[in-house]
Amino acid sequence: MTKKENMYKITLIPGDGIGPEVTSAARKVLQAAGIVIDWEIVDAGAGAAEKYGSTLPDETVESIRKNRIALKGPLTTPIGGGFKSVNVSLRKELDLYANVRPVRSALGISFQHNPVDLVIFRENTEDLYSGLEYEIAPGVTQSLKVITEKASTRIARSAFEWANKHNRKMVHAVHKANIMKKSDGLFLESVRRVAAEYPDIAYKEIIVDNCAMQMVMHPEQFDTVVLGNLYGDIISDLAAGLVGGLGVVPGANFGDDVAIFESVHGSAPDIAGKGIANPMATILSSNMMLRHLGENKAADRIQAALVLFLSEKKYLTPDLGGKAGTTEVVEGIIEKIKLLR
Numbered sequence: 001m002t003k004k005e006n007m008y009k010i011t012l013i014p015g016d017g018i019g020p021e022v023t024s025a026a027r028k029v030l031q032a033a034g035i036v037i038d039w040e041i042v043d044a045g046a047g048a049a050e051k052y053g054s055t056l057p058d059e060t061v062e063s064i065r066k067n068r069i070a071l072k073g074p075l076t077t078p079i080g081g082g083f084k085s086v087n088v089s090l091r092k093e094l095d096l097y098a099n100v101r102p103v104r105s106a107l108g109i110s111f112q113h114n115p116v117d118l119v120i121f122r123e124n125t126e127d128l129y130s131g132l133e134y135e136i137a138p139g140v141t142q143s144l145k146v147i148t149e150k151a152s153t154r155i156a157r158s159a160f161e162w163a164n165k166h167n168r169k170m171v172h173a174v175h176k177a178n179i180m181k182k183s184d185g186l187f188l189e190s191v192r193r194v195a196a197e198y199p200d201i202a203y204k205e206i207i208v209d210n211c212a213m214q215m216v217m218h219p220e221q222f223d224t225v226v227l228g229n230l231y232g233d234i235i236s237d238l239a240a241g242l243v244g245g246l247g248v249v250p251g252a253n254f255g256d257d258v259a260i261f262e263s264v265h266g267s268a269p270d271i272a273g274k275g276i277a278n279p280m281a282t283i284l285s286s287n288m289m290l291r292h293l294g295e296n297k298a299a300d301r302i303q304a305a306l307v308l309f310l311s312e313k314k315y316l317t318p319d320l321g322g323k324a325g326t327t328e329v330v331e332g333i334i335e336k337i338k339l340l341r
């Protein structure tokens with residue numbers, strides 16, 4: 001990211017499906033909060049393949065490398081055959097090893113009676129997402145789960161560093177090392193070594209299936225949670241379900257030099273173009289981006305506007321049980337931002 005004359009230069013990937021709708025909503029909200037951004041708009045995904053012959057053009061990767069910060073809409077990945085996940089390629093290409101998802105019931109739309117305030121650190125570069133899949137013989141396939149000490153250690157360090165900085169009290173490592181003794185065993189060993197460097201933060205281990213149940217029944221016991229790629233993918237969606245669903249949970253992918261902010265949800269082809277996508281997850285992701293930029297005052301104002309807007313329960317999109325469209329939601333949030341000036 002570069003900042004010239006109070007203006008940030010940030011890469012924008014509008015994405016597929018509802019991506020353009022929700023990223024455009026986030027841009028309007030940032031503008032209303034007084035943040036001036038010179039967006040460098042680039043393509044990735046199915047649309048880019050038609051235009052550039054590649055789902056991840058070099059220009060896109062270079063733009064993110066140069067600006068070091070991006071806001072991204074979701075990208076469609078074909079199921080079964082077709083091209084490889086562009087999200088996975090992007091994370092590998094830029095070594096965005098930490099996927100961070102704060103899950104909070106602070107917006108007041110939690111479906112849980114217990115308070116939820118946890119942050120998920122999902123390893124982003126390996127595990128069963130390594131793309132190493134083979135058909136060994138007709139009717140027999142194999143997908144390789146790759147776990148390394150290096151990747152496990154750095155995601156653990158990200159989680160503990162974050163917990164330390166934000167005065168958090170506990171880190172849970174999630175695993176299935178009782179069955180995958182080598183791979184998940186190495187993950188656990190690596191996290192334990194990092195945990196030992198942070199004696200003021202309590203450290204617990206939990207098997208992934210029990211974690212899923214505990215998180216539904218007693219989410220308040222979780223604070224900072226560190227997981228491998230696949231468990232992280234599943235558990236973070238489960239956690240999102242506790243606080244209102246995919247439409248309200250933000251996310252970010254961090255490397256050492258680059259950060260990409262994006263909501264947890266996908267391109268939602270079932271509602272794309274209907275004008276009913278919930279833009280809040282992308283607005284909250286762009287709010288994480290503001291905090292990353294040190295624009296905490298603007299981020300606080302947007303957060304307060306969201307809480308105020310939601311407390312009225314006047315305009316909610318269908319995923320939250322309402323009948324409002326994306327535009328009404330954005331206009332409603334902007335109205336509150338102006339009120340909080």
Ligand code: NAI
Nearest residue numbers: 074075076077246247264265266267268270271277278319
């Ligand atoms: P999805 O998250 O797109 O949709 C799941 C359900 O949640 C759908 O019913 C959808 O309508 C709803 N939903 C999602 N976001 C919403 C929003 N903002 N407002 C209201 N409702 C919302 O997951 P799905 O269907 O599994 O994936 C669709 C495509 O998205 C796939 O190609 C998948 O690979 C891709 N995907 C991309 C991601 C990314 O780019 N980071 C993340 C997850 C999936």
